[in-house]
Amino acid sequence: MATHGRKAPLHNEEMLINMGPQHPSTHGVLRLVLRLRGEMIESCRCVIGYLHRCHEYISERNGWIRSLPLTDRLDYLSPITCEWAMALAAERLAQVEVPERAEWLRVLSAELYRIASHLVFVGTFGNDLAAVTMFLHTFRERELIMDIFEKLTGQRMTCHYIRVGGVGWDLPAGLDREIRQALDVIESRLREYDDLFTNNRILRARTEGVAEISAERCRAYGASGPVARASGVDFDLRRDAPYGVYDRFDYRVILGNRGDCLDRFTCRMEEMRQSARICRQVLDGLPPGEIRTKLPARFKTPEGVAYGAVEGARGECGYFAIGDGTEAPYRLKIRSGGFSNLHLIEDILVGWKVADVVTILGSIDIVLGDIDR
Amino acid sequence: MAERGWLENWVNGIVQPLYEVAPWIVHLVPILWILILIVGSVLILIWAERKVSADIQSRVGPLHHGPYGLFQSIWDALKLLTKEDTIPKQADRLVFCVAPYIVFLPAILAYVVIPVGNGLIAADLNVGLWYLVAVGSIAVLGIIVAGWASNNKWSLLGGMRAAAQLITYEIPMFLSVVVIIMMAGTLSLDQIVRSQSGGSWSLAPPDAPFLNWNCFTLPGMIAAVLYLVAALAEVNRQPFDLPESESELVSGFNTEYSGMRFGIFFVAEFSNTALVSGIAATLFFGGWSSPIVSEGEGFWRIFGDGVLWYFVKITILIYCMMWVKWTLPRVRIDQMLQIAWKGLIPLALINIAIAVAHVAWVGA
Amino acid sequence: MTVQEAAAAVQSELSDLAESIETRERDVLVRCAAKDIPQVMARLRDGATSCDYLTFVTAADYPPSEDSTGRMDLWYHLRSLSLRIEVLVTASIARDGESVRTVSDLYPTAVWHERECYDLLGVVFAGHPDLTRILLPDDWRGHPLRKDYTEDMNDLTYTTEKRWPEMSEARKPGG
Numbered sequence: 001m002a003t004h005g006r007k008a009p010l011h012n013e014e015m016l017i018n019m020g021p022q023h024p025s026t027h028g029v030l031r032l033v034l035r036l037r038g039e040m041i042e043s044c045r046c047v048i049g050y051l052h053r054c055h056e057y058i059s060e061r062n063g064w065i066r067s068l069p070l071t072d073r074l075d076y077l078s079p080i081t082c083e084w085a086m087a088l089a090a091e092r093l094a095q096v097e098v099p100e101r102a103e104w105l106r107v108l109s110a111e112l113y114r115i116a117s118h119l120v121f122v123g124t125f126g127n128d129l130a131a132v133t134m135f136l137h138t139f140r141e142r143e144l145i146m147d148i149f150e151k152l153t154g155q156r157m158t159c160h161y162i163r164v165g166g167v168g169w170d171l172p173a174g175l176d177r178e179i180r181q182a183l184d185v186i187e188s189r190l191r192e193y194d195d196l197f198t199n200n201r202i203l204r205a206r207t208e209g210v211a212e213i214s215a216e217r218c219r220a221y222g223a224s225g226p227v228a229r230a231s232g233v234d235f236d237l238r239r240d241a242p243y244g245v246y247d248r249f250d251y252r253v254i255l256g257n258r259g260d261c262l263d264r265f266t267c268r269m270e271e272m273r274q275s276a277r278i279c280r281q282v283l284d285g286l287p288p289g290e291i292r293t294k295l296p297a298r299f300k301t302p303e304g305v306a307y308g309a310v311e312g313a314r315g316e317c318g319y320f321a322i323g324d325g326t327e328a329p330y331r332l333k334i335r336s337g338g339f340s341n342l343h344l345i346e347d348i349l350v351g352w353k354v355a356d357v358v359t360i361l362g363s364i365d366i367v368l369g370d371i372d373r
Numbered sequence: 374m375a376e377r378g379w380l381e382n383w384v385n386g387i388v389q390p391l392y393e394v395a396p397w398i399v400h401l402v403p404i405l406w407i408l409i410l411i412v413g414s415v416l417i418l419i420w421a422e423r424k425v426s427a428d429i430q431s432r433v434g435p436l437h438h439g440p441y442g443l444f445q446s447i448w449d450a451l452k453l454l455t456k457e458d459t460i461p462k463q464a465d466r467l468v469f470c471v472a473p474y475i476v477f478l479p480a481i482l483a484y485v486v487i488p489v490g491n492g493l494i495a496a497d498l499n500v501g502l503w504y505l506v507a508v509g510s511i512a513v514l515g516i517i518v519a520g521w522a523s524n525n526k527w528s529l530l531g532g533m534r535a536a537a538q539l540i541t542y543e544i545p546m547f548l549s550v551v552v553i554i555m556m557a558g559t560l561s562l563d564q565i566v567r568s569q570s571g572g573s574w575s576l577a578p579p580d581a582p583f584l585n586w587n588c589f590t591l592p593g594m595i596a597a598v599l600y601l602v603a604a605l606a607e608v609n610r611q612p613f614d615l616p617e618s619e620s621e622l623v624s625g626f627n628t629e630y631s632g633m634r635f636g637i638f639f640v641a642e643f644s645n646t647a648l649v650s651g652i653a654a655t656l657f658f659g660g661w662s663s664p665i666v667s668e669g670e671g672f673w674r675i676f677g678d679g680v681l682w683y684f685v686k687i688t689i690l691i692y693c694m695m696w697v698k699w700t701l702p703r704v705r706i707d708q709m710l711q712i713a714w715k716g717l718i719p720l721a722l723i724n725i726a727i728a729v730a731h732v733a734w735v736g737a
Numbered sequence: 738m739t740v741q742e743a744a745a746a747v748q749s750e751l752s753d754l755a756e757s758i759e760t761r762e763r764d765v766l767v768r769c770a771a772k773d774i775p776q777v778m779a780r781l782r783d784g785a786t787s788c789d790y791l792t793f794v795t796a797a798d799y800p801p802s803e804d805s806t807g808r809m810d811l812w813y814h815l816r817s818l819s820l821r822i823e824v825l826v827t828a829s830i831a832r833d834g835e836s837v838r839t840v841s842d843l844y845p846t847a848v849w850h851e852r853e854c855y856d857l858l859g860v861v862f863a864g865h866p867d868l869t870r871i872l873l874p875d876d877w878r879g880h881p882l883r884k885d886y887t888e889d890m891n892d893l894t895y896t897t898e899k900r901w902p903e904m905s906e907a908r909k910p911g912g
Contacts, residue, residue: 130703222846331797
């Protein structure tokens with residue numbers, strides 16, 4: 001730009017750039033409209049809805065039982081989360097008792113999938129930062145969990161394991177030992193990732209101090225899960241709004257103190273270790289019994305409202321249901337952790353560089369299926 | 374007159390009768406072998422990159438075409454030739470089409486002065502290093518105009534990053550080369566190699582001639598490390614591949630390139646890798662001189678000074694570069710510039726002072 | 738804090754504003770008038786209940802039938818992270834016309850939740866900084882989660898000519 005006069009300031013062009021729905025690092029179909037000045041971001045607008053599949057509408061039309069398999073497709077990296085939340089909402093509305101063994105199996109599957117989801121996070125975070133090897137190594141470990149679920153449910157990713165009133169299948173013989181072996185392998189590889197990646201100077205330089213989010217901002221924006229806990233918000237639904245049998249197990253809730261990208265990363269690494277700890281406790285103490293309560297042939301929920309929320313890998317995933325005495329909820333609202341977490345992006349990206357966009361977005365760890373529902 | 378290597382004698386045996394027929398053949402021979410060298414090394418390097426990365430990532434890599442997937446690169450090149458040639462609608466057509474060749478040209482030009490073997494050098498310029506410095510800077514221009522001409526904001530960002538990065542990292546690269554010039558006292562690359570194989574700086578005992586190599590002197594060691602780090606940045610390899618950072622800029626400056634134009638960028642990157650490894654081997658690691666003393670005749674002469682050791686050295690250097698690429702994350706642009714300005718350049722300047730002391734000490 | 742204690746705290750805060758306060762198994766259900774929503778939320782946030790976390794904002798559509806006029810039920814779910822309590826606040830508004838004041842100045846997360854409410858159910862929040870569609874395309878007609886939404890409100894056949902008329906001109910031969 002031409003500057004006239006000696007005192008005119010140096011004028012930098014402002015550039016409007018579109019990190020479009022198709023991009024290697026937006027973790028799904030997310031559109032970020034960025035206003036840049038040089039490499040610095042001045043403002044950011046999030047455009048979502050590219051993966052909106054009308055789950056709420058479908059559930060209201062199809063009913064509880066027939067739309068439970070669809071919930072796998074929301075947060076497809078840890079499908080047990082949304083399945084459990086929907087089952088919780090139905091059970092709380094209809095006052096259904098879940099057998100003890102089923103509750104323990106629910107915990108086992110949820111924690112195994114939390115490990116799998118965080119492994120994907122670590123891998124894609126590394127991939128975004130161009131440590132491509134991390135991606136392949138963590139997916140190799142994730143395959144162990146996928147194999148376990150394939151033996152348990154017949155499916156790797158969209159497993160439809162949790163049903164209203166219990167779980168779908170019981171542990172086959174020998175899977176107990178395979179799960180323990182997988183946990184051993186994963187824990188040893190986590191130590192390897194710490195050496196290779198977490199303590200890497202370049203990673204630290206790129207994530208330490210980047211995009212610090214304060215605890216007040218997390219609370220104000222409704223952020224939950226590792227994002228909020230890394231900023232110091234001491235809230236974990238498993239401990240503070242208990243569901244299932246989580247109060248029987250001994251585990252630590254991981255808190256960070258600065259809330260920067262490195263804290264979010266290390267929180268998730270530690271959470272994997274805690275999940276492995278919970279899984280071992282479940283396997284050690286699994287009680288015998290039924291895995292599913294017998295429901296009437298046409299399962300109806302009475303009138304009333306209920307909110308069932310679980311602590312997913314991405315935060316609080318909840319189903320708010322208004323029952324009306326029929327087989328389908330009158331209104332089903334899906335509260336997804338990623339939706340509120342992603343809202344933070346519009347604020348925290350300002351002032352950082354283009355190269356930090358992928359770091360920050362990756363550290364929030366979103367899944368667009370969960371956000372757009 | 375230095376003695377000729379076995380390979381040069383063999384080549385001469387073929388060329389000599391042709392020379393009697395057509396004297397202009399002697400000018401074609403170096404051009405031909407540079408092209409063979411480049412094309413051959415690129416094809417092998419592409420395969421090697423895929424195999425090495427697969428090994429680090431606990432995968433297998435190409436398997437099907439040829440033994441161990443060796444012919445995969447040829448099929449990939451053929452595939453690139455058959456792709457649709459797209460030029461963005463509003464792109465600057467002339468510049469867009471010329472940019473890949475501007476990037477590829479320095480690789481070919483620079484090979485002219487690299488001594489690949491004993492006497493095997495296309496043109497032994499007595500300003501060889503100066504020529505290398507000059508020619509190596511041309512590639513920067515190609516990347517910047519490729520980013521601009523694509524009419525794509527992401528490519529433009531990649532091009533701008535390239536401008537900052539490549540120009541900045543030329544400084545420590547050439548400052549480290551200055552050290553070698555001081556220690557060898559010549560700009561000719563052939564002479565630099567010969568000085569490392571027991572020339573006038575012969576401080577090494579006769580049964581360990583490799584200790585003459587420049588990397589075993591203090592300033593040479595520091596210069597070698599500086600040069601290799603700066604070379605990684607110059608050839609856009611990770612951890613310094615910001616201009617084409619895949620995960621952020623969707624291929625940066627070469628986003629809009631398809632088909633053989635993209636192929637030329639790709640080939641240029643690999644031939645640049647081989648080139649800087651070759652320069653590093655020549656300047657610091659003794660070029661074609663052998664680390665072992667070999668007096669053998671016939672076949673065993675292959676293990677004497679010559680082409681084999683040049684290729685062994687660049688193989689080791691390239692393997693290390695690939696190893697670094699697939700292990701480390703990428704630095705951010707400001708961190709990268711900080712590494713150069715606050716780390717490498719001061720170190721290079723201090724190294725020149727050390728080299729002055731070294732030359733004075735050895736000379737006395 | 739147990740649910741009973743939470744109900745007592747809510748009662749002390751909202752005794753004049755709430756139409757009814759119900760203690761349920763896990764949460765406290767507060768029913769109030771739509772015009773009081775901002776005040777109710779402010780008191781719940783700043784008072785003894787210290788509900789600093791808005792989980793979601795949603796609505797349920799009750800279309801008019803022979804025994805009732807239509808209404809839209811708003812639902813807000815609040816949590817107190819420190820006291821570990823949940824509060825559900827509900828209010829009724831008319832399906833069209835009357836709007837409710839936004840709570841996004843109290844809880845910034847409501848910006849997106851209220852946008853979703855508007856997008857899918859047509860609830861207009863007065864004072865909202867950016868009340869545009871969030872999940873559906875900007876040119877969508879109708880609000881799908883209303884019970885009187887029909888699929889013929891939007892032409893879902895997707896051709897280049899319809900979506901980008903200027904591009905289909907360019908693709909014609911000679912264009």
